[in-house]
Amino acid sequence: MTTPPQTDNAPPAGVTRRQFLQNGLWGLAVAAVGAITGLAASRSSRSSHFWQLDPAKCVQCGRCETACVLTPSAVKAVHAYALCGYCKLCGGYHQPQAQRIDTAAENQLCPAGALIRTFIEDPFYEYTINEERCIGCAVCVKGCSQFGNGSLFLQVRHDRCVNCNECAIARVCPAGAYRRVPADHPYLLKGSPEAHA
Amino acid sequence: MTRPHRLVGLWLGVCAWAMALPSGAVQRFPRPDFKTDYVSPELLLPGPGGPMLEVLDVAVLAAALALAGWFALRQRSRQGLLLLTLFSLGYFGFWRHGCVCAVGAVQNLALGWADASYTIPVTVIAFFVLPLLATLFFGRVFCASVCPLGAVQELALWRPVRTPAWLNHTLGLLPWVYLSVAVLFAATGAGFLICEGDPFVGFFRMGAPFHMAITGALFLVASLFIGRPYCRFVCPYGALLGLLSRVSRRHVTITPDACVQCRLCEDACPYGAIRSPLPAAAPEARATGVRRLALILAAVPLIAIAAAATGFVFGNFLSRAHPRVALALEIHREAANTAQPMSLEREAFFTSGLPTEALYNDARTIQGRFAVGGTLLGALLALTVGAQLIGLSLWRSRTDYEPDRARCFSCGRCFAYCPVGRKPQETPK
Amino acid sequence: MTTPVHQPESLRRIIGRRLAAVSAVFIIIVSLLMATNRYLLKTLDPLATPALKALSEKLGRDAENVELRQQVRELNWLARRAFFVRQWQLETGAILLVVAGVVFVLSLQLMASGRRPAPAPQPGGPGGENPWRAAARARRVIAISGALLLLAAWGLHLRLGGRSRAPVPQPFQQPSAQNPGSAAETNPNGRAGPSADAGEWPSFRGPGGLGVAREADPPIAWDGATGTGVLWKAEVPRGGFNSPVVWGDRVYLAGADEQKCEVYGYDGDTGALLWTADTEGVPGAPATPPEVTSDTGYAAPSLATDGQRVIAIFGTGVILGLDVDGRRLWVRHLGTPVNPYGHASSLLILRDTVFVQFDHSGGSSVKALDVETGRDRWKQDRGTVKSWASPILTDAGGRLRLILSASPMVAAYDALTGAELWSKDVLSNEIGSSPAYANGRVFAANQYAKAVALDAVTGEVIWSTEDLDLPDAGSPVATDRHLFMPTSGGTFSCIATTNGVRVWSHEFDAGGYGSPILAAGRIYWVTADGKTRIFKAADAFELIAQPALGEASVCTPAAVGRRLYIRGVKHLFCIGPK
Structure with missing residues (x-):
């Protein structure tokens, strides 16, 4: 670095030495990058991971609606029909102070009107989610897990999720319910049709 | 709140189900035996994008890096680099929403190294390593026209203000601070700082939390007047690239041939990355x-x-x-x-x-x-x-105008300033 | 390098400038709109608008009003529509903003394209800077800012580092007789009530008023008449139906009649009466005490102590703070309780706060007083009629909740602020029985009302039953599985905490006003005949022993370590090994 004066007078020698140094450092850098790659590869997995929330841990705090980088959130409610009791009075559908057990707007819990109630046979009703409208606020999830079977729960919808490197909801989830799941099991569903058939 | 319970209780009676169980995932109400031929709808959930998309991402990255190297070193084409920049902005930015990105990948590596339960996706490793390798061969061509964050700033620069050299030297240390704190946070599981501090990802996703939107707007306004403020004074990945770029095999040169010392390129670089010649003797004893x-x-x-x-x-x-x-x-x-x-x-x-x-x-x-x-x-x-x-x-003598390898983004702005090898009619654009 | 073709360049610049200006204004407007929009969207729950809420409440009271229902529906629809319109605006706005941003940047480039300044090399290097001088300056700035950063880090560490240190995990039970203010008393564990140390029985029914002695293992055999198994026996000057409270080697009682209200401090090891304090000279107290019945008297409420102070309240409405040697710290008259039997709710203590349930016909309230000064920490008015129950303290869900039973409601208050957390109208008639708590559930039961289980956090009714022998004066005690209920008639029942179904019940030959306590897996219940009924807290009734005191008793025993303190009508007994 503090080149002796004579090298300036003899450029070929200086160039060679600088070149040599340059080559050595380059080799070192390549080795370092290779080492990092090797180390990383030893901890790697072929399949990529996606964010998902574990409904068993969820406390229905409502942050899924507000903390997602997307508006409306990539998290929406899903309904495991196999777990549903098809109740006439649904804790996830009706206001706690509901005057009548019907679909009148003032009796509905969902702020977005995304939960649809359909009559099947007396006294059973089917509840479906209008995914377009659902904002992931978890109000119905809370009601269903408090008064019902917990068949309504939240999931990250992978058609909407942009799979941030670190999920913004995971960062603020008070229950630590978010984790990375492998691509072949992208959903953590409550119950399965086989188990409850 | 007593009402629903009473009503639930009534309904429970209908079901001959005697006891309410404590909350949790319990089947309080059994699935009814339907008399009608009702069949539950199937629960259909959309899957994530397949692995093909990720292979495509890596392929596009590799191709873009190679193309950038070719444009910068062989073609010496600012226009080509600009077109590639636009493409990268579209693909890695708006199409892929700025995720996965090479800048943040270092955190995944840190987390993977510290937390055995976390496995690093191969895509992320590729995104981290490929730009490093490209830098070792061509200099920071990744910054020039592959990184979508760099692209936003490159395109936004309007009236560059020259930042004094002493400030560049000082602020140039900030990325190292950012990098080390971010690695510490990622390795301890405290969070991904770089992702949270990403200035432009909100634009790519067309929506961001308030603080990120504000940061992004501020950086965008700053990049109108200051050349690449994020790349130069913040970007933690840039710190690594700068280090490797110092020893890169080949690197962009201002002049295609021998420098004629015309000094025309002296003010060409808005990033302060052109080093002027220095005499052999230091100006002090x-x-x-x-x-x-x-x-x-x-x-x-x-x-x-x-x-x-x-x-x-x-x-x-x-x-x-x-x-x-x-x-x-x-x-x-x-x-x-x-x-x-x-x-x-x-x-x-x-x-x-x-x-x-x-x-x-x-x-x-x-x-x-x-x-x-x-x-x-x-x-x-x-x-x-x-x-x-x-x-x-250290005092090092220089005879020619040359790019500061650590700071040069290989953007090619200076090409047009050099009169060497230019046909007489050609004018800089 | 001036531009040779001037005309088209200039037009480009004009277009660029105009476009830039227009898009800049556009960006600013859209940004402002979006910021407002976003604020509204994030803060306003579509169905929580005050107007809609008010209308809905009105509808709740007037369910059959068709017109009102129509109004609610219309407003509801408007609120929901506004929400979706805002959401759509936000999405559209984001796209508009990005497009406008692109247009803005491009037009700026267009504007600048024809006008790149010709390179004009300045003497002395780029920008007229001397690189060597710049390096020297950079060295200085780096050194100074580095030093400042180090100093800042140390400064932050010294200011906040201490508070940043992670707490040391502590075993659940921790003796805290030496430092009553320690964190152990409000164990944040969430699994149990406030501290229950071997050395303390700080209030009626022990720590938190729950009737559970966690660390105690009191004896099961004694005879008050012969003195077998009795460590000491001391006369109590004036009578009273309050029960002993204990801290370390001190036992405190109160006694009163029409003439005088007194507090007694006993030596817990010898039974010596160390001091007597009275309530003479209280400003504002009436000259003649209120009328009360003889089965309540003036000294029915038990005392509370935190090991450094003793607090007593009497049927006259006088509340008194003393130090452990009987010196008066403060005294107040809370107002004469309007209560035909007499005030009976005991005090409850948490660290430096004492809680007073003050339900009477003259206006019910619950208060928290500073034990050191007697000043109000907080006061909450209650819409209840008179009651004789005592408060309990729970930390379900990690929050300290004061739970009070009265007619008509069981209510929970934040022990630190007094805020009412929930309230449930589940009781009726005259409530003398205090609530019980176990495993996140509050149990309230009273004769002529019913037995209910409520979620301690939300107040939701979990079950409710009426078809049982319910307590009238004594209070139930709960374990995770069972709720044990005394009656003054002698019927003692055990019901399941999960559903309120009777597990067993037993008819004793006597009952009483005392409350059972749970210690070492055994229930201790002192009946009016002075016998202590000891049986297993189990799925089936299994009597262990029923030793007699030798005199009648209306008392809830205090279980501390291997000792049991029982108050008879005349004497205070300490039962335990020598």
Whole structure:
């Protein structure tokens, strides 16, 4: 670095030495990058991971609606029909102070009107989610897990999720319910049709 | 709130189901035996994009890097680089929403290295390593026209203001600080700082939390007047690329041939990356320079020890950023006194039924990691500062105008300024 | 390098400038709109608008009003529509903003394209800077800012580092007789009530008023008449139906009649009466005490102690703070309780706060007083009629909740602020029985009302039953599985905490006003005949022993370590090994 004066007078020698140094450092850098790659590869997995929330841990705090980088959130409610009791009075559908057990707007819990109630046979009703409208606020999830079977729960919808490197909801989830799941099991569903058939 | 229960109770009677069970995932109401031929709808959920998309991402990245190298070194085409920049902005930015990105990938590597339960996706490794390799061969062509964050700033630059060299030298250390803190945070599981501080990802997704939107807007306005403020003074990945670029096999040159010392390119670079020729003799007595250098060399180990000690104790403070530590501190503080409404975190923790001892133990383990990490962080930062000071104290003579390899983004703006090899009619654009 | 073709360049610049200006204004407007929009969207729950809430409440009271229902529906629809319109605006706005941003940047480039300044090399290097001087300056700035950063880190550490240190995990039970303010008393564990140490029985029914002695293992055999198994026996000057409270080697009682209200401090090891304090000279107290019945008297409420102070309240409405040597710290008259039997709710203590349930016909309230000064920490008015129950303290869900039973409601208050957390109208008639708590559930039961289980956090009714022998004066005690209920008639029942179904019940030959306590897996219940009924807290009734005191008793025993303190009508007994 503090080149002796004579090298300036003899450029070929200086160039060679600088070149040599340059080559050595380059080799070192390549080795370092290779080492990092090797180390990383030893901890790697072929399949990529996606964010998902574990409904068993969820406390229905409502942050899924507000903390997602997307508006409306990539998290929406899903309904495991196999777990549903098809109740006439649904804790996830009706206001706690509901005057009548019907679909009148003032009796509905969902702020977005995304939960649809359909009559099947007396006294059973089917509840479906209008995914377009659902904002992931978890109000119905809370009601269903408090008064019902917990068949309504939240999931990250992978058609909407942009799979941030670190999920913004995971960062603020008070229950630590978010984790990375492998691509072949992208959903953590409550119950399965086989188990409850 | 008694009403629904009473009503539920009524309905329970209908079902001959005698007892309400405590909350949780319990089948309080059995699935009815439908008399009609009702069949439950199937639960259809859209899957994530397949692996093909990721292979495509890596392929596009590799191709873009190669193309950028070709445009910068062989073609010397600013236009080609600009077109590629636009493409990258469209593909990696708006199409892929800025995720996965090479800048943040270092955090995944740190987390994967520290946390055995986390596996690093191969795509992320490729995104981290390919630009490094490209830099080792061509210089920072990734910054020139592959990185979507760089693209936004490159395209936004309107009336560049020259930042003084001393400021460039000083602020140039910030990325190292950012990088080391981000690695510490990622490795301890405290979070991905770089992702949270990403200035432009909000634009790509067309929606961002308020603080990110504000940061993005500020950076965008700043990039109208200051050349690439994020790349030069913030980007942690840029720090790594700059280091590797110093020893790259080949690198962009201002002139395609021998420099004629016309000085026309002197003000061409808005990023302060053109170094002008320097005479062989230093402008001060040799003894003074040697003494200064000796002083710095002697001081660096001492500074490193002091900084390591600082990092050791400061780790505790930094660890508050870890949600687990924050929760432990909050629960402890609340238990000791003060009336505050219960935070969601606290409520969720108590709902989980885990003992506080486990939480406290976790917090202490994490703080232990922060102490170790903080020590390393302090020492490394001190060494970086020391290296910068030594670099600033050395006098190296230069005969030609040449790019500062660590700072040059290979954007090709200076090509047009060099009269060497240009046909007489050609004018710079 | 001036531009040779001037005209078209200039037009480009004009277009660029105009476009830039227009898009800049556009960006600013859209940004402002979006910021407002976003704020509204994040803060306003579509169905929580005050107007809609008010209307809905009105509808709740007037369910059959068709017109009102129509109004609610219309407003509801408007609120929901506004929400979706805002959401759509936000999405559209984001796209508009990005497009406008691109247009803005491009037009700026267009504007600048024809006008790149010719390179004009300045003497002395780029920008007229001397690289060597710049390096020297950079060295200085780096050194100074590095030093400042180090100092800042140390400063932050010294200011906040101490508070940043993770707490040391502590075993659940921790003796805290030496430092009553320690964190152990409000163990944030969430699994149990406030501290229950071997050395303390700080209030009626022990720590938190829950009737559970966690660490105690009191004896099961004694005879008050012969003195077998009795460590000491001391006369109590004036009578009273309050029960002993204990801290370390001190036992405190109160006694009163029409003439005098007194507090007694006994030596817990010898039974020596160490001091007597009275309530003479209280400003504002009436000259003649209120009328009360003889089965309540003036000294029915038990005392509370935190090991440094003793607090007593009497049927006259006088509340008194003393130090452990009987010196008066403060005294107040809370107002004469309007209560035909007499005030009976005991005090409850948490660290430096004492809680007073003050339900009477003259206006019910619950208060928290500073034990050191007697000043109000907080006061909450209650819409209840008179009651004789005592408060309990729970930390379900990690929050300290004061739970009170009265007619008509069981209510929970934040122990630190007094805020009412929930309230449930589940009781009726005269409530003398205090609530019980176990495993996140509050149990309230009273004769002529019913037995209910409520979620301690939300107040939701989990079950409710009426078809049982319910307590009238004594209070139930709960374990995770069972709720044990005394009656003054002698019927003692055990019901399941999960559903309120009777597990067993037993008819004793006597009952009483005392409350059972749980210690070492055994229930201790002192009946009016002075016998202590000891049986297993289990799925089936299994009597262990029923030793007699030798005199009648209306008392809830205090279980501390291997001792049991029982108050008879005349004497205070300490039962335990020598």
